[in-house]
Amino acid sequence: MGKATGFLEYKRVGAKAIAPLERIKNFNEFHTPLDEMAQRRQAARCMDCGVPFCQAGVTLKGMTSGCPLNNLIPEWNDLLYTGNYKQAYNRLKKTSNFPEFTCRVCPALCEKACTCNLDGEPVSTKENEMAIIEYAYAHGYADPKPPKTRTDKKIAVIGSGPSGLAVADQLNFRGHNVTVFERADRVGGLLRYGIPNMKLEKHIIDRKIDVMEAEGVEFKTGVDIGKDLKAKDILKDYDAVVLCCGASNPRDIKATGRDAKGIYFAVDFLTATTKSLLDSNLTDGKYISAKNKNVIVIGGGDTGNDCVGTCIRHGCKSVTQLEMMPKAPDERTETNPWPQWPLISKTDYGQEEAIAKFGHDPRIYTTTVQEFKKDAKGNLKSVVTVELESKLDKKTGRKMMVPVEGTQKELPCELVLIAAGFLGSQKYVVDAFGVEVNERTNVKTSLDGFATNVKGVFTAGDMHTGQSLVVKAIKQGRDCAREVDTYLMGYTNL
Structure with missing residues (x-):
């Protein structure tokens, strides 16, 4: 460990995000990385723990704790801190084929298992990983390295x-x-x-x-x-x-009026937008547009959040995200201790943008769609939602989310995106x-x-x-x- 007191001397500082109302004007990544020395100071916060939970990738209470790839995180954090980028890249690549992907889209299981969580904020491992891989591309370390010999297989x-x-x-x-x-x-x-x-x-x-x-x-x-x-x-x-x-195979929602025009699976919506963006910067019109529409996203996961952010960039009139489950607690409970994955509420980028644009969180918890209503031409015009409560199923012994009578509400809606998993x-x-x-x-x-x-x-x-x-x-x-x-x-x- 190059900096034994790094976690005491340096506070966690992350890449700066472009303000929500500004970044929704385009589809670009919106974080500005720290400068080189600032990022190296962040790497100095790694303590090289005797038991590095960050790289364990073990299952605790049915959830993964630490990196499933068993990335050698303390090693390359230290190498980044000392400025040895080439060796840091070599250690990173030893266990990870695509750090350029995971440093952008991974939910950072490593950081959730970081020992610094016990009394402070975790090491910014994802951003350290990005600093290493981007430096490697810029300086030729990540150039092609074809195998020297070939088999006949x-x-x-x-x-x-x-x-x-x-x-x-x-x-x-x-x-x-x-x-x-x-x-x-x-x-x-x-x-x-x-x-x-x-x-x-x-x-x-x-x-x-x-x-x-x-x-x-x-x-x-x-x-x-x-x-x-x-x-x-x-x-x-x-x-x-x-x-x-x-x-x-996307999971469907079975409700009256499901055949209404204007109901799509989230993956089809996101695919069409990205393809049109790549083909023509959205000028070809070959995508499912949310412009000037009241949108309801069914599903509270990452895909649902991506739909929220995409709809806002389209110029939707409103966006609501329905989640079947109750809101998670804001902090860990006693039954969910570190280094388990934290079962806590988070506000992701799409929800941040909805709050900035519309003035409120788009999520409605313990709620689902009971009916899709159509106009005379078969187009979706509104949805009827219903609140849910948890009840024990006597036959299976499992808790189920079931509708609560008398809690129906009708919301105007011209576009529904189903983000209920696969x-x-x-x-x-x-x-x-x-x-x-x-x-x-x-x-x-x-x-x-x-x-x-x-x-x-x-x-x-x-x-x-x-x-x-x-x-x-x-x-x-x-x-x-x-x-x-x-x-x-x-x-x-x-």
Whole structure:
């Protein structure tokens, strides 16, 4: 540890955010990083704990505590503090394929497990990570490094989200010949189209893809395996296949009037906006517009928040976010101690922007939609909401959120966005390869394994585990690549 008293001498200082009413004028990332010396002082706050919970990645009470990638966080914090950027980058890359993604979109499980939380604020690990990777790109450390030798093995990776990219990156590093198939027009999966530019500008993805191509990974876009190309041909042409198609089935809302025009899944809304933004800076009109509309977002997670921020940038008339669950406490409770993931309320960027623009928090808790009302032409004109309460289901013994009679309210609404999560893999891909799925329609494997019931076919990421975090998908991809390598070579050095 280079600065034994750093956490005592320096307070946490983060990147400055552009004011909400200013940043909603565009879709750009809106944080200005600290200057180099200020960021190095932030790295000096790391204590190099005897037990570094930040990098543990363990499950506590059903929640992940610390980095799932087991990033060597105290090591590269110290190297950043001392200005040894090249070695800091080398240590970061030892466990993480895409720090340029996680430093932007990860919810920072590492920081939530930081020991400094016991009496103060955690080390700004995400911003330290960004400082290292951006310095590495600027100074050539992250330039392409193709493998010096190649095997004769060919691998097809289906899907180019974070797990697919991690599988491809690892297996290519090993010297195998990797082809990534993506059904969309651009590489990236939900990194590309599910996460708005405000959190991850797409040139960041392009920059990494350019490096991977220069290192030998082949990308084929606009190819939908199971439709455009038969699975049997893929199985014949490649020594191994890895399915990384994500959890692509959005959870629906069953309510009267669901067929009204103006109801969309959040992923379709966000995809259309980003694609139009990339194609034409929104001039082509090929997106679902929230302009001058009363919008209701159903779902309180990150995707719901992204919808709020996007609608405000469109110029919506109003935006309301419905959450089924009660508001979380503002501080940890006694039953949720450190280093567990903190089950506390947070106000994210979209909600901050709604407060700044409309003067109130857009969230309404313990509430859902009971009915969608249409006009004579079938267009959505309003929704009827109902409050919910928690009750014990006597049959299952589980607590359920059930409607409270007499609490209905009608709200004007011309656009509804359903951000209620995802339910497993898409059937046509599963059927095409003949792989088995579990009761949640995730592709089935052995416990802690990645091989499916079909010889030579593996799976990773959300298609394997169900909807989860980008950082966990990368971890899945890395672990899956190790199993694929062992299958092909009889051993692995990944």
